[in-house]
Amino acid sequence: MRIGDLATRTQVSVRALRYYEEQGLLASTRSGGGQRLYEDAAVSRVRLIQQLYSAGLSSKTIADLMPCVDANESTPESRARLAAERDRIDAQIAELSIARDRLDDLIDVTSRPNPVCDYT
Template identity: 80%
Template sequence: MRIGDLATRTGVSVRALRYYEEQGLLASTRSESGQRLYGEAAANRVRLIQQLYGAGLSSKTIAELLPCVDAKVSTPESRERLAAERDRINTQIAELIIARDRLNDIIDVASGPNPDCDYV
């Protein structure tokens, strides 16, 4: 599939797909006319990259971990790194839960009208 098709299928911009290639996260072949061509597995790869970015991993970290993902094996170092990322995410989740609970408390307390706090 061409880069525009991959972008449409994954909801990722063409520019981002080109960046993924520059970073070594995604590979393509070229048609005779020079257009990028991707296999069917590319869509899953892009979704994985997006999930890892969404989890806060850098492109450098993703590039270092993808060979282990591709080989379906890991090293003690890669497992340690993934565990550290998981722990970081768990900390963020806990902090977000606290923030959500504080907002809920504010919403509950502020259920009555207050002229000093009129956002509507």
């Protein structure tokens, strides 16, 4: 399929798909006219890349993990890398939870008549 078709099927911009290729995350072949062509499996790969980006992984981390994904194997190094990313996300969740609780407190305080602003 062409790059536009892949973009439509994955709801990812053509620009992002080109970036994925530049980063070594996605591969294509070229038509006689030089257009990028992708296998059907590229749809699943782009969705995985998007999920990993959404989880906060960098393109370097994703590129480092893709050989294990492609080989369908797990190494101690890849598991450690994934565990470290999970721990980073857990820390972000904890920080966001604290921020949400602070906002709830502020909403409560400012919802009362004549609120006293004590944000400490």
